[in-house]
Amino acid sequence: MNPEFRKHAKLELTPLRLLLPLVVLLLGAWAGWVSVTEIGWENLPLEHYKGESLLYWTCSIGFIFTILWGTYLCTSTITEEVSQKSWTFMELSPLSTSKILFGKLFGSTITIWIITLFFGIPILAFAVSNYIPDILAPRNENITITMFIAGVLLWIVATHAFAFFTVLGTLKLKLPKSAALAMLIPVIIVSMIFGGLLLENINDYTTMHHKSNFTNYNGLTWESEVLKGNNYEVEGDWYRYKMQDDNWYDFRIPQLDKITLLIAFIAFWSIIGSYRILRETLQYKDTPWVWFIFMITAPLFLSGVSNSKYEQTLEFPLYMMNILLLLVCAKEAGDIIAYKTWIRSIKEKSWKQALKYTPLWLISFMVLALYFLFLFVYSPLQASFIKDGQFSLKMIELYKINSALIVLCCALKDILAFHIIFWWKKIRRPLIGVVVYLLIAYVIAPVILHTLWGQNASFLVAHPIFEIDYSIKNILNSPLLNNNTGIINMIYWSILGSQILVFGFLFNRIRKSTQERLER
Amino acid sequence: MSQNAITVSSLNYYYPDKKALENITIQIPKGEITALVGPNGAGKSTLMRCLAGLDSPFSGEISICGIDIINNPRQGHSKLGYLSDDFGLYEELTVKDVLEYMAGCHELPIKDSVDTVIKRLKIESVQDKKCGALSRGWKQRVGIAMAVIHMPEVLILDEPASGLDPEARSELSTILKDLQKEGMTILVSSHILSELEEYSTAMLVLRDGKIKDHITLEQQKALTSISSVHIGLSSPVTPAQKIHLENLSQDKKISVTENRHTVTIQHKNEPEQLNILLKSLLDENIPVCSFTPSQSTLQTLYLEIAQTDKNQDK
Numbered sequence: 001m002n003p004e005f006r007k008h009a010k011l012e013l014t015p016l017r018l019l020l021p022l023v024v025l026l027l028g029a030w031a032g033w034v035s036v037t038e039i040g041w042e043n044l045p046l047e048h049y050k051g052e053s054l055l056y057w058t059c060s061i062g063f064i065f066t067i068l069w070g071t072y073l074c075t076s077t078i079t080e081e082v083s084q085k086s087w088t089f090m091e092l093s094p095l096s097t098s099k100i101l102f103g104k105l106f107g108s109t110i111t112i113w114i115i116t117l118f119f120g121i122p123i124l125a126f127a128v129s130n131y132i133p134d135i136l137a138p139r140n141e142n143i144t145i146t147m148f149i150a151g152v153l154l155w156i157v158a159t160h161a162f163a164f165f166t167v168l169g170t171l172k173l174k175l176p177k178s179a180a181l182a183m184l185i186p187v188i189i190v191s192m193i194f195g196g197l198l199l200e201n202i203n204d205y206t207t208m209h210h211k212s213n214f215t216n217y218n219g220l221t222w223e224s225e226v227l228k229g230n231n232y233e234v235e236g237d238w239y240r241y242k243m244q245d246d247n248w249y250d251f252r253i254p255q256l257d258k259i260t261l262l263i264a265f266i267a268f269w270s271i272i273g274s275y276r277i278l279r280e281t282l283q284y285k286d287t288p289w290v291w292f293i294f295m296i297t298a299p300l301f302l303s304g305v306s307n308s309k310y311e312q313t314l315e316f317p318l319y320m321m322n323i324l325l326l327l328v329c330a331k332e333a334g335d336i337i338a339y340k341t342w343i344r345s346i347k348e349k350s351w352k353q354a355l356k357y358t359p360l361w362l363i364s365f366m367v368l369a370l371y372f373l374f375l376f377v378y379s380p381l382q383a384s385f386i387k388d389g390q391f392s393l394k395m396i397e398l399y400k401i402n403s404a405l406i407v408l409c410c411a412l413k414d415i416l417a418f419h420i421i422f423w424w425k426k427i428r429r430p431l432i433g434v435v436v437y438l439l440i441a442y443v444i445a446p447v448i449l450h451t452l453w454g455q456n457a458s459f460l461v462a463h464p465i466f467e468i469d470y471s472i473k474n475i476l477n478s479p480l481l482n483n484n485t486g487i488i489n490m491i492y493w494s495i496l497g498s499q500i501l502v503f504g505f506l507f508n509r510i511r512k513s514t515q516e517r518l519e520r
Numbered sequence: 521m522s523q524n525a526i527t528v529s530s531l532n533y534y535y536p537d538k539k540a541l542e543n544i545t546i547q548i549p550k551g552e553i554t555a556l557v558g559p560n561g562a563g564k565s566t567l568m569r570c571l572a573g574l575d576s577p578f579s580g581e582i583s584i585c586g587i588d589i590i591n592n593p594r595q596g597h598s599k600l601g602y603l604s605d606d607f608g609l610y611e612e613l614t615v616k617d618v619l620e621y622m623a624g625c626h627e628l629p630i631k632d633s634v635d636t637v638i639k640r641l642k643i644e645s646v647q648d649k650k651c652g653a654l655s656r657g658w659k660q661r662v663g664i665a666m667a668v669i670h671m672p673e674v675l676i677l678d679e680p681a682s683g684l685d686p687e688a689r690s691e692l693s694t695i696l697k698d699l700q701k702e703g704m705t706i707l708v709s710s711h712i713l714s715e716l717e718e719y720s721t722a723m724l725v726l727r728d729g730k731i732k733d734h735i736t737l738e739q740q741k742a743l744t745s746i747s748s749v750h751i752g753l754s755s756p757v758t759p760a761q762k763i764h765l766e767n768l769s770q771d772k773k774i775s776v777t778e779n780r781h782t783v784t785i786q787h788k789n790e791p792e793q794l795n796i797l798l799k800s801l802l803d804e805n806i807p808v809c810s811f812t813p814s815q816s817t818l819q820t821l822y823l824e825i826a827q828t829d830k831n832q833d834k
Binding site: 089 | 536573578594595597598606609613621623624626666667
C-alpha cells in the first residue's frame with residue numbers, strides 16, 4: 001500500500017473521527033426525512049418534499065464535513081508537516097510525486113471519503129430520486145442522478161486539490177502558515193459558489209406545477225397559455241416550463257452537465273497543478289509544457305462555458321491569458337537565482353536546462369503574442385462593411401486587434417513594473433507592492449482622472465485591461481470613425497509607449513545594481 | 521569504480537543577496553567520518569542540504585556514490601540518509617509506525633527492515649511509544665534510524681549532538697562508529713569539536729562559503745605528533761637554561777612568559793620522547809615544578825586554521 005496514504009490513514013482513521021460525522025450525517029438525514037409531513041403548494045407527492053428536505057440536510061452536513069473539514073485536513077498535511085519539521089523526511093523519501101499527492105489528498109481525508117462514498121452518496125442518490133418527480137422528467141432520471149453525484153464527487157476533489165495547490169504555493173513563496181491558511185477562505189467561497197450551482201441546477205429538474213396552480217393573470221388561461229404555448233411541457237394535469245439547454249460554444253448541453261463538466265475541468269487542472277508544484281518542492285525541474293497547454297486550454301475552455309455572448313468572443317481568452325501572465329509573473333519575478341541560472345544555461349547553450357528555467361511569464365507572454373498574431377489575421381476576415389460606408393457590428397472584430405495590442409503592451413509594462421518592485425531592495429514586501437501597483441494603475445488612477453477630466457482622460461493614462469466597455473474601443477480606434485479623435489488615439493499610444501520606456505529604463509538600472517550585488 | 525562516496529566540484533550556491541557557497545570542490549572517500557566545521561553562517565547546512573539533494577545549487581556538480589544528485593535527487597535518496605539539525609517526527613505516530621513509513625517509502629520488506637534498524641539503533645524499549653512522548657536523545661536516535669533504515673552508503677547529519685545531554689552524546693558517538701564499521705560514509709557537522717574528535721577521521725573546514733581546509737586523520741596525526749609542552753619553573757629561567765631549552769625544542773624556539781616562570785617548547789608527543797625530555801630537564805638542574813604536554817586537538821587545529829585565515833584576510 002502507498003506508505004504516504006497509510007501514514008495519513010493511521011493518523012486520521014480513528015473510531016471517534018469515523019463515528020462522529022457518520023452519526024451526525026445519519027441523524028441529519030433522518031431529521032430531514034421525517035421533518036416533512038405535508039405537501040407544498042405545488043401539490044406534488046409527499047416524497048418530493050421529503051427528498052428535497054433530505055437533499056438539503058445532507059448537503060449542509062456534507063458541506064461542513066467534506067468541504068470545510070476536508071479542506072482543512074488535506075491542507076494541514078502540508079502545514080503540519082512543515083511546522084513539526086517532518087517535511088524533510090518526505091522530501092528525502094524516494095516515493096514518486098503521484099504517490100505522495102494521492103496519499104496526502106486522499107489519505108488525510110480518508111474518514112470523509114469513507115463516509116461520503118458509503119453513506120453520503122447513497123443518501124444523496126435516494127434524496128434526488130425522490131426530489132425529481134416521476135412525471136415530466138426531461139430525461140432519464142438515472143442520468144440526472146449520475147451527473148449530479150459525479151458533480152458532487154468532482155466538487156469535493158476539486159476543492160481539496162485546489163486548496164492543496166494554494167497552500168503549497170503560498171508556502172513556496174515563503175509566506176507564513178497563517179497566510180497559507182488565510183488563502184483557504186477564498187477557496188472555500190469559490191467552492192460554495194460551485195456547490196450552489198450544482199444544487200441550483202438539480203432544482204431545475206424538479207420545478208413543475210399542477211394545473212390547479214396556474215394563475216389566471218391578465219386573461220391568460222390554462223388552455224390559451226399552457227396547452228397552446230410552446231414554452232411549456234404538459235403531461236395530464238401537470239406542466240412545467242421547458243428546460244433550456246445551455247451552450248458550450250455552439251454545442252448544446254444540459255445545464256447540470258455543463259456545470260459538472262466545468263467542475264471536472266477545474267478538478268483536473270487543480271490536480272495537475274498540485275502535482276507540478278509538489279514536484280517543484282521535491283526539487284524536480286520540469287520543462288514548462290504543462291503551463292503552455294494550460295495557458296491555451298483554460299481560456300479557450302472557459303470562454304465557451306460563459307453564457308455571455310461577448311465573453312464567448314475571441315477577446316475573452318485575451319484577458320484571461322493576461323491575468324494568468326500577471327499571476328505567474330508575480331510568483332517568479334523575485335527569483336533572481338532562477339533568472340541567473342536561466343541566463344547561464346542559455347550562455348552555455350544547455351537548451352534543455354534553459355527550457356526548464358524559462359520563466360512561465362515569458363511562456364505566457366509568447367502565447368499572448370501568438371494569440372495577437374492569430375487575431376491580426378483572423379479578425380479582419382470576420383469584419384464586413386455595409387454598402388453606404390457605415391461600419392457594421394462586425395466591424396468590432398477589427399477592434400480586437402487594437403485591444404490585443406494594448407493588452408500586450410500593458411502586459412509588457414506590468415512585467416517591467418513587477419520586476420522593478422521585486423528587485424528594488426527598499427521594498428520589503430514586494431507582493432504587497434505589486435498589489436498596490438495594480439490598484440494604482442488600474443483602479444485609483446483611472447478613477448481620479450475620470451473625476452478630474454472626464455472619461456477620456458482616464459483611458460489616456462491607464463487602459464483598464466478588464467474593462468469590456470465598447471466605448472474604450474470607440475476612443476482608441478477613433479481614426480476609423482472620424483479624424484478629430486485620431487489625436488486622442490495618438491496621445492494614448494504616446495503615453496503607453498512612454499510608460500513602457502520609463503519602466504524599461506528603471507528596470508535596466510535596477511538589473512545592473514542587482515547583478516553587481518550578486519557578483520560581490 | 522570511484523573510491524569516493526561524495527564528490528563535489530565547483531559548487532556555487534547563491535542566496536538572493538549573497539553567495540552562500542563558492543566554488544566548493546571536495547572528495548570524501550568511502551568509509552570516512554568527516555567532520556564539517558565552521559562558524560555560524562559559514563554555509564554548513566546549505567552545503568549539506570545541497571549534498572542531500574534538497575536544495576539546487578546555482579552551478580557545479582554533486583555525485584553521491586556515482587549518482588548525480590542535482591539531476592536525479594530522488595534516485596540519490598536511495599543512496600543517502602540525511603538528518604537536519606531541526607528535524608521533527610510525526611508526533612502522533614509510534615516509533616514503529618514512522619519506521620514502517622520510511623521502510624515503505626524505500627520499498628523495503630517492512631517487518632525485517634524495521635526490526636533490524638530497531639536492533640541496530642537499540643530503540644527496542646521505545647518502539648511502541650508515540651514520537652511526541654520521546655526525549656530529545658531518543659528522538660535523535662529515531663531520527664537516525666529513519667535516515668539509515670535503507671542502509672544508505674552515505675549518511676549526512678547536521679548538528680546531531682545539539683541539545684543532547686552528555687550521556688546521549690556518548691551514545692551518539694558509539695552509534696556513528698558502529699555505522700562506520702558497517703561501511704557507511706558519514707558527514708557530520710557540529711559546533712562541539714571535542715566531541716567530533718571521538719569519531720571523525722577527517723575534518724572539512726568551511727568559512728564564508730569556501731573550503732578552507734580538508735584534513736584527513738593521517739594528516740592530523742602528523743600534525744599532532746608535535747605538541748606544545750608547558751614547563752613550569754620554581755625560579756625564573758636563566759639565559760643558560762634558555763639556550764638548553766631551545767636546543768630541546770623541535771623548532772629550536774621557545775616562548776617564555778613575562779615572569780619567566782613558564783616556558784613552552786615544541787616537542788614530539790610520544791610518551792617515551794616526553795619521558796626523555798623530562799629526564800633531560802632534571803639532569804640539567806632546571807627547576808621544574810610542573811610539566812604539561814598539551815595535546816594538539818581538532819579544536820586547536822581548527823582554531824589554528826581559523827587564525828591563519830584571519831591573518832590572510834588582514
